[in-house]
Amino acid sequence: MPHTVYRGVPQHRATEDALVRLLVDGPTAFHSHATVTPYLFRDGDRTVGRCALIHDRNMPAYVQVAFFEALPGLGDVVGPLREAARRLQTGAPRLLVGLNGHLNYGAGILLDRFDEPPVFGMPYTPPYYPAYFEGLFRREMVSFRFPLAGVYEWGRMAAPRIDTYGITVRTLDMRRLRAEIGLYTFIDNTTFSNTPYWYWSNRDPRENYELFHPFRFLMRGENLLFAEVDGRPAGFLLWYPDFNNLVPAGRGIGPRDVLRYRFANPLRRLRLAEVAVLPEFRRRPVVAMMIRTALPLMERRGMLSGEGGFIFSENRGSIAMTQRYFERGIGHRLEPHTHYAMYEAEL
Numbered sequence: 343m344p345h346t347v348y349r350g351v352p353q354h355r356a357t358e359d360a361l362v363r364l365l366v367d368g369p370t371a372f373h374s375h376a377t378v379t380p381y382l383f384r385d386g387d388r389t390v391g392r393c394a395l396i397h398d399r400n401m402p403a404y405v406q407v408a409f410f411e412a413l414p415g416l417g418d419v420v421g422p423l424r425e426a427a428r429r430l431q432t433g434a435p436r437l438l439v440g441l442n443g444h445l446n447y448g449a450g451i452l453l454d455r456f457d458e459p460p461v462f463g464m465p466y467t468p469p470y471y472p473a474y475f476e477g478l479f480r481r482e483m484v485s486f487r488f489p490l491a492g493v494y495e496w497g498r499m500a501a502p503r504i505d506t507y508g509i510t511v512r513t514l515d516m517r518r519l520r521a522e523i524g525l526y527t528f529i530d531n532t533t534f535s536n537t538p539y540w541y542w543s544n545r546d547p548r549e550n551y552e553l554f555h556p557f558r559f560l561m562r563g564e565n566l567l568f569a570e571v572d573g574r575p576a577g578f579l580l581w582y583p584d585f586n587n588l589v590p591a592g593r594g595i596g597p598r599d600v601l602r603y604r605f606a607n608p609l610r611r612l613r614l615a616e617v618a619v620l621p622e623f624r625r626r627p628v629v630a631m632m633i634r635t636a637l638p639l640m641e642r643r644g645m646l647s648g649e650g651g652f653i654f655s656e657n658r659g660s661i662a663m664t665q666r667y668f669e670r671g672i673g674h675r676l677e678p679h680t681h682y683a684m685y686e687a688e689l
Contacts, residue, residue, distance in 0.1 A: 343389065343392040343412075344359070344411050345592070347412070352459070353457065353458060353591070354459070354466050354591050355459060355462075355466065356591075356593055357462060357585060357595050358448060361448070362442075364552070365408075365409075365442070365443055366378055366394050366409065370549070370552050371546050371549045371552055372398075372444070374546075375398060375399045376396055376397065376400070378396050378408075379395045379396075380393075383419070390412060391410070391412030391413060391416065392409070392411050392412070393409055393410040394408045394409050395426060395430060396442075397430060397432040398443065398444075400544040401544070403435060404438040404441075405432060405438070406439075406441045406442075406443065407423055407439040408441065409442055410439065410467075412471075419474045420437075420474070423439075424437060424687065436687065436688060436689055437686065439451070439475055439478070439687075440683065440685060445652065446549075446550065446553055449483075449682070449684060450464070450465045450467075450483055450683065451471050452471070453482070453683055455680045455681075456468070456469045458680075459586055459587075461586060461613045461649040462584050462586045463613055464485065465682065478685040478686060478687045479685065480683045480684075480685055481654065481655075481684045481685075483652045483683070483684070484655055486649065486650045486664055486677075487649045487650075487680070488647065488648055488650075488668050488676055489646070489647050490646055490648055491646070494637055494640075494641045496670050496671035497633070497634060497637035500630075504631065504634055507571075509570070509576065510569070511568070511570075511632055511634075512567070512568050513564050513566070513567060513568075514563040514564075514566035514568070516563050519554070520551055522568075523551045525568065525575055526566065526578055527545050527546070529577060530543070530618055531544065531545055533577075560595070560600060561582065565581055565582045566580050569619070569628045569632050575620070576619060576620055576623040576626075576628050577619035577620060577628045578617075578618055579614075579629075581612055581613065581636060581640070582612065582615065583609040583611070583613075584611040585603070587608070587609050587610075607643065610644055610647070611649070612648040612649075613648065613650075614649070614650045615650075616651055617632070661678075664676065
């Protein structure tokens with residue numbers, strides 16, 4: 343179905359098809375607490391769409407409509423989705439469109455920027471998808487795109503003035519990947535457990551390990567930074583190059599692409615995927631210290647621009663912090679570059 347939907351669409355990338363197959367086919371640690379049921383949309387004897395309905399016992403109030411792809415002009419798709427979700431008899435009162443099991447697996451229906459290929463890990467969907475869910479409750483997300491030259495210069499000027507307050511920053515130890523992913527998961531779950539953005543939390547370290555492990559040949563230790571205060575974990579910053587620029591439209595990442603990246607490094611854009619700080623350390627400059635450490639690493643890799651990960655539009659604090667940091671480097675207020683949405687409906 344994706345090959346049919348995106349035929350002739352140069353912006354689409356197929357770099358996450360293997361992840362979709364992993365989550366739909368299983369078995370994975372995610373399947374230990376979630377049921378994943380694949381469906382096809384049929385018009386007579388013609389297949390016109392697909393999705394997977396996911397009921398996660400860690401998020402019992404929702405049946406998720408994940409990995410949605412469909413041809414244009416189908417009319418009502420929400421009605422059949424509701425009927426299929428009710429037949430699962432999960433007891434969930436709501437339908438959630440656009441979350442693929444967990445934010446770490448991907449989420450969002452694209453609302454704009456249809457003329458641009460997405461940064462790695464962010465979705466690209468056709469411009470007619472939002473109309474399929476018009477009238478449903480819409481929870482919007484944004485991402486920011488930014489040039490890095492001025493940010494690097496700001497980082498060099500600001501670094502000597504930052505009081506460390508006992509904060510140290512280290513890189514991921516690839517030799518201890520399973521344990522390091524356990525630490526990443528602990529910080530993630532603890533950071534977001536008491537916020538309304540429950541999409542990030544309730545992860546088992548095995549799930550994140552299964553997610554990171556296939557990309558271990560692309561990841562470097564510098565891509566995941568851990569902050570510590572007096573030897574105690576305080577936060578992390580996750581960034582990586584835009585691996586979508588290794589491949590043309592419609593193709594996933596293969597061994598030749600990995601070798602090209604490792605030895606030639608043609609990538610010049612990065613994704614600033616996630617920043618997390620444990621609640622007890624939020625009054626200290628943990629984020630500033632991680633950014634101070636990350637910027638020289640990014641510059642050394644030749645990164646010229648970047649794009650952030652999802653921020654929910656209602657999370658005004660994170661949006662303001664993002665704008666504040668980048669305004670210092672680029673000299674003007676940064677506005678959201680791309681908008682996405684997830685949709686909710688009563689069952």
